[in-house]
Amino acid sequence: MSAAGDVEAAAVQAISGDEDVVRVRQLVRTAAVAAKLSLVDQTKLVTAASELARNTLVYGGGGKAEVSHLDNGARRGIRIVFSDSGPGIPDVELALTDGYTSGGGLGLGLSGARRLVDEFELETAVGVGTTVSVTKWAR
Amino acid sequence: MALNAEQSERLNVLLTDRAEEISARWAEVAAAPLRGRLTVAEAARQTLDLQRQLQATLRAGATDVASDRSAELRAVLSEFSRGRARQGFTATETATTVLALKTAIYDVAGVEKGDEATLRDYVAWTSFIDELSLFTFESYTKARERIITEQNEQLLELSTPVVKLWEGVVSVPLVGTLDSARAQVVMERLLQALIDTGSPWAIIDITGVPAVDTQVAQHVLKTVMAARLMGAECIVSGIRPQIAQTIVALGIEFGDIVTKASLADALRHAIKMSGSELARSQRRAA
Ligand SMILES: Nc1ncnc2c1ncn2[C@@H]1O[C@H](COP(=O)(O)OP(=O)(O)O)[C@@H](O)[C@H]1O
Ligand SMILES: [Mg+2]
Secondary structure (H helix, E strand, O other), X not given: OHHHEEEOOOEEEEEOOHHHHHHHHHHHHHHHHHOOOOHHHHHHHHHXXXXXXXXXXXXXXXXXXXXXXXXXXXXXXXXXXXXXXXXXXXXXXXXXXXXXXXXXXXXXXXXXHHHHXXXXXXXXXXXXXXXXXXXXXXX | OOOOHHHHHHHHHHHHHOHHHHHHHHHHHHHHHHOOOOOXXXXXXXXXXXXXXXXXXXXXXXXXXXXXXXXXXXXXXXXXXXXXXXXXXXXXXXXXXXXXXXXXXXXXXXXXXXOXXXXXXXXXXXXXXXXXHHHHHHHHHHHHXXXXXXXXXXXXXXXOOOEEEEOOEEEEXXXXXXXXXXXXXXXHHHHHHHHHHOOOEEEEEEXXXXXXXXXXXXXXXXXXXXXXXXXXXXXXXXXXXXXXXXHHHHOOOOOOOEEEOOHHHHHHHHHHHHHXXXXXXXXXXX
């Protein structure tokens, strides 16, 4: 957190249905515009958020997304933390492999989201839950 | 709470002997809180229907709402609830109309000045009417849900126009959020249009989709595969630069599916391809 400098209070969106995935996207879009991210970066961040929110819903059994504004003095950015108390991910490397899916998806959400953002952290414990934090900085 | 046979019989007698007074008072009490939205005459038509069916049901020996003998009565109450739901009345307003029968009976039967036996009957009857009103409340809720589902389906249909752009070319625009229900409708309608028009080309235009994530991509890929099985080829159009970069970073591969920046480009491509196919087949025929 200290590297990030100022962190503005987070907006929280519960994720318990399809319509919440849409709400997360809208929340992130608004935040990204406010942080003056370029159109490409906005789209990348919104798409990453869409993937992670859906994973939180589908695999994590629901949870929440917290969106906060960062300012490290030189640049502004957006951090989004997705968390659930679901089954956790037993093999993180496998889950981050392009094309791996346990649920009939394209298996590109997690690995793709990592490529779409500047910082990506994944914490997970089987039976406890999963937290994915992503950050995108304005250029 | 169910009525006993005598209570049911006595309610029937009251409703029959004092039919006109009760229905007049019932309609009046029912219409009072709905003033301006429902006239006393309209309320009277509804309460009269309910009253007639209630009498018939009691005559048949019904003592509670759930029994087989009350099937007709339940149907009439459901119909009444559905009508009210369509007209935009609330569940409470709808159930209150049924509850108004209590006041009508209280006034007409003279419960206030009546003896103890009348009072006992009245208590039993009112709990029976409570049941009727609860049933009405539940039917209303179900009807309301059905109306909302219908409206959503209509909206889906409306917002998915498949148009014939050119001889042999149909197109469908994807707009907004492509959830699974919508994606399914889009796919079905596009495939149907391919059959109806015998078109060999379909253009899926994603200009209106703000974020193409893997779920949207998967729906598009499935639609393209289904169209291919029917002998038609799809072009995906409306891929703006930011979407293209995002798709690449995500790692989505459209394989040999033709993608174009705009709908016009896609149409040009389809016409050119059909033209050269036509030329080829003409050469073969010659
Ligand atoms: N929040 C989560 N909780 C548990 N498992 C998850 C979570 N997110 C992802 N996974 C696992 O990682 C796999 C890969 O995820 P992803 O790349 O998004 O692909 P997809 O969603 O298409 O399956 C999932 O199939 C699932 O097994
Ligand atoms: Mg996923």
